[in-house]
Amino acid sequence: MRTRTRQEQSGQDRKVRWKAETGVFLAVALLGAGALGALQPATGVPDEVLQLTQFGPAAGVLVVALLWPGRIRARLAGALRARRDTAWAGPGRSRTGLPLLLTAPLIIALAAGAYALLNSDGDARLTDPRSLAHPFALIVLAQLIGACGEEIGWRCWLQPLLRTRFGPLAAPVAVGLLWGGWHVQVFAQHPAYAAGFLLGTVAMSVLLGLALEGVRTHRLLLAGGFHTLVNLGMLLTMDEEDGTVLPMVLFGGACLLAAVPWVLRARGYGHREPSVAPGRIPAAPHGAR
Template sequence: MENQAAAPVSKRKHIRTFFSLTFIFSWLVWGAIILFKPAEDLILPLIFLGAFGPTFVAIYLVQRYGSSAEKLDFWKRVGSFTRINWKWYLFILLIFPAILFIGYPVYSLLGGEVPSADAFTGGIETPTDFIFLLSIMLLGGPLAEELGWRGYALDPLQQKWGPIKASIVLGIIWVAWHLPLFFIEGTSQHAKGFGVAFWSWSFQIVAISIIFTWVYNNTRRSILAAVLLHLMANMAYPTNLDPLGEAIFTAVRLLIVLAIIIPWIQKPKPEEKRSTVAIDATLPGLPLPDAALKNG
């Protein structure tokens, strides 16, 4: 059951400020790397600092303009594990590994080379290695971004456009926000370049934006759910794909998104449900007119 809520007044009022400040902060930090080429040991910390733009700005706006209730709601949605039903925990943990298990066998059948497990584990040998990798993956996207994208921006966008269009708009903004990283050597974005991999990655960002909204709305607007989902997306991202592999994984993501969108579109809106109930209660036992049936 979806729990899309009306966006607080402070969020609706400051949503443009959120996007403006987020881009200014992140692009200034990343732009400084591109222009001034700092020492190599400073590049990774600066990349991480820029990545925290959405979260830093969201926290600032919530604390500066939010009511006491809005502040409490925000931090509860960040830290509450009980907002997420166990079935949604399973979905969060399994959806992106499932994409790998669907995509790679098809890729292999068509002649593609499936990477070894080391490509995903980073050569983990000890528990310390695993904790370090998990920390990097958690900081480098989920915690840096999700308090902003889903925790702050998604509610007012959904209120304006509904969940599907809001997800697509936010996904496109998300793609644009990453663009400076394509000019910084050593990032995964720079390795993709602006060819087929760029368009496949951009589609993936928009596609998972829809998945994120679906999970967010079904976990009582849980920011923690978005953080965990983002973590799994990072941990289970297909690597070293040629154009054939990019096309296959794009198709898999499209099928999954369609499986979410089609029931979403067909689901009656709350006002339509209320209208149908009102008619049934007013005219018990009488068939609905043809016009009502067409609109129901």
């Protein structure tokens, strides 16, 4: 029987490690979200303002950081501060922040416009921000904080991790499926509702992944800002929260349409692989786990 070389053993260890990190993150994100959701009524924080379940992914990142402290810096590189390496950089891809943020209202306009056209009365389901039970400025701030609580896990930690193993399209598709599956309550709704929601999470994950591919700093604020704009847009223009199928299906379709230009743009530039090749995540300092 052939004895494995040191290089083969090292590769196997890396493969086991990234799977272990991903598994721990997902388990804590799911269980943490459930616990926080159960705790929310006792806090008195209204769901309309902030859903504590959004901090499940942040809890997952925290636990992973405690278990593997020597690797968390590489995972979160570029979330707030500029990266020191050239990974994720691509020609012309560093100025995607504004187009990304503008894509969010485009998604809402497509979904809400189609919803108004398909409604028998022809009316959009618009909500005046002044009619909300809480100050709109407070809701905006809380929504941004909550969105960042999610995105530090999905786009700033899991996306870079999977990107070292998979391509620029496969990685965000996987993140989008996991992100959608994390919203387990959605699957208690009509199958078409759940399908529309899952289509939306995958499409948004793809456009976020491609848009952030060349961004070296403030990735968290960009991802959180996009997420916030989408949430606020749905709050003010849609009535999918009560389980109505049509607006969610239209939302998923709008996300898919909005993702197409980002996919075509990425194909036009060609896929540039990270300078850190798949499976070659920067080694942790000696003695770090």
